[in-house]
Amino acid sequence: MRQISPSLVSFHSSLSFSFPTFSTNSRFRTLPCFNLQIRAMTSHIVGYPRMGPKRELKFALESFWDGKTSAEELQKVASDLRLSIWKQMSDAGIKYIPSNTFSYYDQVLDTTAMLGAVPSRYGWSGGGEIGFDIYFSMARGNASVPAMEMTKWFDTNYHYIVPELGPDVEFSYASHKAVQEYKEAKTLGVDTVPVLVGPVSYLLLSKPAKGVGKSFSLLALIDKILPVYKEVVAELKAAGASWIQFDEPTLVMDLDSKNLCAFTHAYKELESSVSGLNVLIETYFADIPVEAYNTVTALKGVTAIGFDLVRGSKTLDLIRNGFPSGKYLFAGVVDGRNIWANDLDASLSTLQALEGTVGKDKLVVSTSCSLLHTAVDLVNETKLDKELKSWLAFAAQKLLEVNALAKTLSGLKDEAFFSANAAALASRRSSPRVTNEAVQKAAAALKSYDHRRATNVSARLKSQQRKLNLPVLPTTTIGSFPQTPGLRKVRREYKANIISEEEYVKAIKKEIEEVVKLQEELDIDVLVHGEPERNDMVEYFGEQLSGFAFTVNGWVQSYGSRCVKPPIIYGDVSRPKAITVFWSTLAQSMTKRPMKGMLTGPATILNWSFVRDDQHRSETCYQIALAIKNEVQDLEKAGINVIQIDEAALREGLPLRKSEQAFYLDWAVHSFRITNCEVQDTTQIHTHMCYSNFNDIIHSIIDMDADVITIENSRSDEKLLSVFREGVKYGAGIGPGVYDIHSPRIPSSLEICERINKMVSVLETNFLWINPDCGLKTRKYSEVKPALTNMVRAAKTTRMLLAKC
Numbered sequence: 111m112r113q114i115s116p117s118l119v120s121f122h123s124s125l126s127f128s129f130p131t132f133s134t135n136s137r138f139r140t141l142p143c144f145n146l147q148i149r150a151m152t153s154h155i156v157g158y159p160r161m162g163p164k165r166e167l168k169f170a171l172e173s174f175w176d177g178k179t180s181a182e183e184l185q186k187v188a189s190d191l192r193l194s195i196w197k198q199m200s201d202a203g204i205k206y207i208p209s210n211t212f213s214y215y216d217q218v219l220d221t222t223a224m225l226g227a228v229p230s231r232y233g234w235s236g237g238g239e240i241g242f243d244i245y246f247s248m249a250r251g252n253a254s255v256p257a258m259e260m261t262k263w264f265d266t267n268y269h270y271i272v273p274e275l276g277p278d279v280e281f282s283y284a285s286h287k288a289v290q291e292y293k294e295a296k297t298l299g300v301d302t303v304p305v306l307v308g309p310v311s312y313l314l315l316s317k318p319a320k321g322v323g324k325s326f327s328l329l330a331l332i333d334k335i336l337p338v339y340k341e342v343v344a345e346l347k348a349a350g351a352s353w354i355q356f357d358e359p360t361l362v363m364d365l366d367s368k369n370l371c372a373f374t375h376a377y378k379e380l381e382s383s384v385s386g387l388n389v390l391i392e393t394y395f396a397d398i399p400v401e402a403y404n405t406v407t408a409l410k411g412v413t414a415i416g417f418d419l420v421r422g423s424k425t426l427d428l429i430r431n432g433f434p435s436g437k438y439l440f441a442g443v444v445d446g447r448n449i450w451a452n453d454l455d456a457s458l459s460t461l462q463a464l465e466g467t468v469g470k471d472k473l474v475v476s477t478s479c480s481l482l483h484t485a486v487d488l489v490n491e492t493k494l495d496k497e498l499k500s501w502l503a504f505a506a507q508k509l510l511e512v513n514a515l516a517k518t519l520s521g522l523k524d525e526a527f528f529s530a531n532a533a534a535l536a537s538r539r540s541s542p543r544v545t546n547e548a549v550q551k552a553a554a555a556l557k558s559y560d561h562r563r564a565t566n567v568s569a570r571l572k573s574q575q576r577k578l579n580l581p582v583l584p585t586t587t588i589g590s591f592p593q594t595p596g597l598r599k600v601r602r603e604y605k606a607n608i609i610s611e612e613e614y615v616k617a618i619k620k621e622i623e624e625v626v627k628l629q630e631e632l633d634i635d636v637l638v639h640g641e642p643e644r645n646d647m648v649e650y651f652g653e654q655l656s657g658f659a660f661t662v663n664g665w666v667q668s669y670g671s672r673c674v675k676p677p678i679i680y681g682d683v684s685r686p687k688a689i690t691v692f693w694s695t696l697a698q699s700m701t702k703r704p705m706k707g708m709l710t711g712p713a714t715i716l717n718w719s720f721v722r723d724d725q726h727r728s729e730t731c732y733q734i735a736l737a738i739k740n741e742v743q744d745l746e747k748a749g750i751n752v753i754q755i756d757e758a759a760l761r762e763g764l765p766l767r768k769s770e771q772a773f774y775l776d777w778a779v780h781s782f783r784i785t786n787c788e789v790q791d792t793t794q795i796h797t798h799m800c801y802s803n804f805n806d807i808i809h810s811i812i813d814m815d816a817d818v819i820t821i822e823n824s825r826s827d828e829k830l831l832s833v834f835r836e837g838v839k840y841g842a843g844i845g846p847g848v849y850d851i852h853s854p855r856i857p858s859s860l861e862i863c864e865r866i867n868k869m870v871s872v873l874e875t876n877f878l879w880i881n882p883d884c885g886l887k888t889r890k891y892s893e894v895k896p897a898l899t900n901m902v903r904a905a906k907t908t909r910m911l912l913a914k915c
């Protein structure tokens with residue numbers, strides 16, 4: 111393995127090297143110790159993207175999974191990526207460089223492997239190290255066993271693999287990854303801070319394994335997992351680590367005292383094992399509640415605490431009111447969740463104020479959370495213009511920002527860096543590209559009154575039924591049909607000017623014709639055009655709205671090897687011209703059946719983008735709502751009687767802290783209503799959501815006042831239906847998905863009948879719709895045709911049975 115040459119290490123990391131309080135083993139042993147009079151303020155990074163600047167890990171993983179490359183080849187790509195990341199951080203002058211933030215799939219799954227907590231269905235015999243076969247089987251399933259459940263990591267678009275635990279799990283130290291990575295970095299001359307998912311957050315993020323009673327407390331396992339953590343700590347110490355970072359992000363949630371006590375207990379238990387080490391507890395993603403703040407600042411054996419100070423303005427007050435003397439504060443002032451350049455002057459004044467509270471030598475400049483949630487490197491953005499680029503900072507640039515702040519506090523301000531930053535910020539503030547006064551005014555006016563359709567939903571449904579004349583249990587699909595390689599090629603070639611607009615329209619038209627014909631043959635009641643012209647449900651709209659920009663390589667990991675490329679909303683949003691009317695009316699002209707106009711809703715466009723940070727998110731959401739409203743009006747005028755406004759990501763934006771949720775739901779739901787408040791009663795508004803965990807927000811869903819809602823249902827043990835079993839009344843149309851489109855499996859019509867029966871027992875038949883869980887774009891026609899055939903057959907069978915009753 112290549113060694114990092116000492117000459118690569120910047121002057122400022124040599125400064126931090128000379129900082130006396132930290133690590134007895136120097137990071138760069140070959141460096142001479144500078145005896146500087148200047149106090150060295152230090153810098154830290156919570157975590158870093160693993161995919162690589164050009165998604166190198168994704169391609170290596172997928173080729174390994176396809177059997178095209180060996181485990182060694184995958185490992186080589188992975189170690190090269192780790193090396194380059196460590197080197198980049200060294201070069202940037204970062205003092206506390208994390209290790210073990212790399213993962214082949216997910217850091218929570220890595221912890222499950224570390225603890226040997228493999229669910230028995232994967233046939234792991236126990237003992238020894240967990241290899242790729244078991245690891246990837248847990249992540250992705252194998253021919254005979256499905257994958258473990260995946261769920262969203264807090265309010266990010268990253269998904270983790272949910273540990274399945276119960277009283278009988280035998281824990282053992284089964285993955286030495288953390289120690290191996292620490293050693294690997296050390297061999298390269300980098301003394302890193304190994305990062306582990308903290309023991310309490312690990313348990314709080316787990317779920318009881320199948321068959322384990324609901325009354326089982328996952329936290330009861332703490333004393334069973336701590337021995338493994340102790341072994342890991344002991345090995346890290348033996349390998350020479352002087353710091354360890356435990357990520358305990360659940361501390362920002364609304365935890366009760368029992369949960370908080372688990373932290374006190376766990377770290378007291380670990381105290382003797384960690385003695386001699388500096389222990390950093392890292393929290394992120396929100397303000398920390400006062401009770402959790404009191405708990406974390408009092409933890410035994412803990413020498414440093416990291417807080418998200420971008421989202422944590424109240425946390426800042428808590429710190430000002432008292433921070434334990436002698437402990438380090440890792441101040442997360444550089445945003446890990448966004449792509450905007452930091453306001454360095456503002457951060458500097460926050461940090462300077464904190465110096466007074468925590469002591470000059472106890473303040474460390476850091477990121478608000480792992481940089482996993484931002485794009486990797488602005489250098490690879492060839493299509494963004496210079497001005498826009500100057501407003502941005504991806505992970506690689508954030509390293510420089512953190513270090514520039516740390517240097518400044520050490521008395522070594524890089525004036526040029528700061529003035530370039532101030533100039534970029536000023537240009538962003540005053541740029542005519544950002545502000546559109548008409549839009550600002552129109553959006554501001556929206557807040558003064560509520561927007562609702564004039565008639566209530568039951569009256570509307572009657573008018574719609576008179577017009578649409580649908581059977582009971584009408585069938586429909588969610589929007590997209592399979593995106594074939596041929597279709598992708600057409601879009602690509604059109605974008606690259608290889609084919610003309612005429613050829614492009616001809617090809618897409620042909621595709622729509624086929625999709626319409628297929629749906630008529632299948633005898634589906636409400637048709638879709640199949641979305642062949644769309645690459646992505648947000649990008650497609652963003653590309654046609656003003657105020658949006660797009661990156662070439664701004665990928666962010668979503669799960670496993672999957673990444674998303676969120677658009678950047680930098681300015682006021684408006685719709686220069688109609689977006690979908692051409693395709694929707696074309697599709698409607700091909701059939702007598704109702705054709706759904708297909709739009710993406712404001713909260714989803716917002717939540718799946720990098721949103722501007724110079725105004726409240728609600729302002730941006732209202733602006734998008736106005737743009738979508740114009741589109742809805744145009745579709746209606748053009749004769750489209752059914753319009754679906756997807757809100758696949760409405761729940762995703764829900765703040766973590768309960769106290770902030772009502773406000774979010776209020777403006778997100780209001781934005782949805784704005785989009786369609788002016789349509790006629792006879793125009794049927796659908797919405798669609800891709801998740802079923804509704805229990806807590808069901809009243810907001812009802813308040814969206816859509817005529818029909820289609821929802822994911824089949825993957826999650828039909829949790830959705832339980833909401834209605836518990837007595838919630840829903841008087842609008844509802845289509846809980848009758849089969850899982852995420853799996854290639856073809857459901858039988860009997861199985862779908864059983865699902866429909868379950869729905870009929872809970873929901874009124876008059877309101878029920880029959881549809882799959884989500885869009886079909888990731889499936890093949892060989893799967894979609896038989897699955898939809900069975901779905902329509904099941905609907906017809908149930909209709910017959912109902913008619914006989």
Ligand code: GLN
Nearest residue numbers: 588589590758800885886
């Ligand atoms: N209409 C979209 C589609 O069918 C909805 C996708 C989604 O919910 N994620 O593809």
Ligand code: ZN
Nearest residue numbers: 799800884885
């Ligand atoms: Zn969906």
